[in-house]
Amino acid sequence: MKILVINAGSSSVKYQLFDMTDERVLAKGICERIAIPGGKFKHKVPGRPDYEADIEMKNHREALELIVKTLTDKDLGVISSMSEIAAVGHRVLHGGEKFSGSVLVNEDVINAIIECSELGPLHNPHNLTGIRACEEIMGKDCPQVAVFDTGFHQTMPDYAYLYALPYEYYEKYKIRRYGFHGTSHRYISKRAAEMLGKDIKNLKIVTCHLGNGSSVAAIDGGKCLDTSMGLTPLEGLIMGTRCGSIDPAIVPLIMEKEHMTPKEVDEMMNKKSGILGVSQKTSDNRDIEAGAKAGDKRCQLIENMIVHQLVKLIGGYAAAMGGVDAVVFTGGIGENNPHYRSRVANKLKFIGAEINEELNAKRGIEADLSADPQNTKLHIMVIPTNEELMIARDTLEIVTTK
Numbered sequence: 001m002k003i004l005v006i007n008a009g010s011s012s013v014k015y016q017l018f019d020m021t022d023e024r025v026l027a028k029g030i031c032e033r034i035a036i037p038g039g040k041f042k043h044k045v046p047g048r049p050d051y052e053a054d055i056e057m058k059n060h061r062e063a064l065e066l067i068v069k070t071l072t073d074k075d076l077g078v079i080s081s082m083s084e085i086a087a088v089g090h091r092v093l094h095g096g097e098k099f100s101g102s103v104l105v106n107e108d109v110i111n112a113i114i115e116c117s118e119l120g121p122l123h124n125p126h127n128l129t130g131i132r133a134c135e136e137i138m139g140k141d142c143p144q145v146a147v148f149d150t151g152f153h154q155t156m157p158d159y160a161y162l163y164a165l166p167y168e169y170y171e172k173y174k175i176r177r178y179g180f181h182g183t184s185h186r187y188i189s190k191r192a193a194e195m196l197g198k199d200i201k202n203l204k205i206v207t208c209h210l211g212n213g214s215s216v217a218a219i220d221g222g223k224c225l226d227t228s229m230g231l232t233p234l235e236g237l238i239m240g241t242r243c244g245s246i247d248p249a250i251v252p253l254i255m256e257k258e259h260m261t262p263k264e265v266d267e268m269m270n271k272k273s274g275i276l277g278v279s280q281k282t283s284d285n286r287d288i289e290a291g292a293k294a295g296d297k298r299c300q301l302i303e304n305m306i307v308h309q310l311v312k313l314i315g316g317y318a319a320a321m322g323g324v325d326a327v328v329f330t331g332g333i334g335e336n337n338p339h340y341r342s343r344v345a346n347k348l349k350f351i352g353a354e355i356n357e358e359l360n361a362k363r364g365i366e367a368d369l370s371a372d373p374q375n376t377k378l379h380i381m382v383i384p385t386n387e388e389l390m391i392a393r394d395t396l397e398i399v400t401t402k
Contacts, residue, residue, distance in 0.1 A: 008130025089395030094120030095148030152182030352377025
């Protein structure tokens, strides 16, 4: 069975086509700058030269038509017709309290995604556009599945997800912690259990998804107990352009001092803060890593801030779970920055962490980095995330059991 996975953003559509008989990626690519001059299309098939073209796309429907046309093209494609695609899995950012797992798309689900757009205004409308476009192009007989970033975190208890604000705001506006990167946290925690040869129900794991957006999760027995992102992806760790957790009183203070509107201060915290805000020159952690090695004090400060925040979260989550068996790193930074992994592991020696520095020095690997994996008290692991495969697996499970 072949499953198409779609991740529709505001001006882009990413895709991967899986053959689920062996979970092999047949093709993947991206449509960029949709409805913006200078549209670009990139298509990759394993074992073939990459294909790139400058193509204008007026809307998401045109982008999806281009994807399907390319997948079935006699020279560029990997399938003979669109009918070979058994189902489509969609990444959807926010499911609110309505969805704790992935679901088959119907009108009720679409209406719920629209309702949740208030909580995810930058993503949900575009995710829905992708669903609608696929429905128009592939027909209503082709099943579509929505996989929610927030779904995995719906197992959090109320004492972990509620904020100490007047309770009426939760009742009226559903203001609470939701968490994000759920598909990634779910994938790497399951994969960690497989690598350790243990039942995930018997494990306490802290997962660290570190990239331009970063979040940490406490996973006890395969279920999320707590996570660092909140109502929005702004809360938690320092990120590429997001400030992460700050004293809320800072917001009205800056608004008064700088004469900023709510929209302006929201943009400042989301797009002008974090690594970019502190460094005043870049949001890319690779630049920070290079700068820190060259002796740049501001870059070294940022690294110290990130490590300090990570260790606080990991230690706090270990305490909340009553122990921790593994700490897992993933994401662009988590997979490719040995320096952070080494520094965090060194700080966690008091609870049994000790890593193989030679193995840790490698980038982009999947490994248990522990110095003595058979006898360690705390496994430090790196696992490349695969959210698309998780979406494909969920889609397969739902369409074969519906």
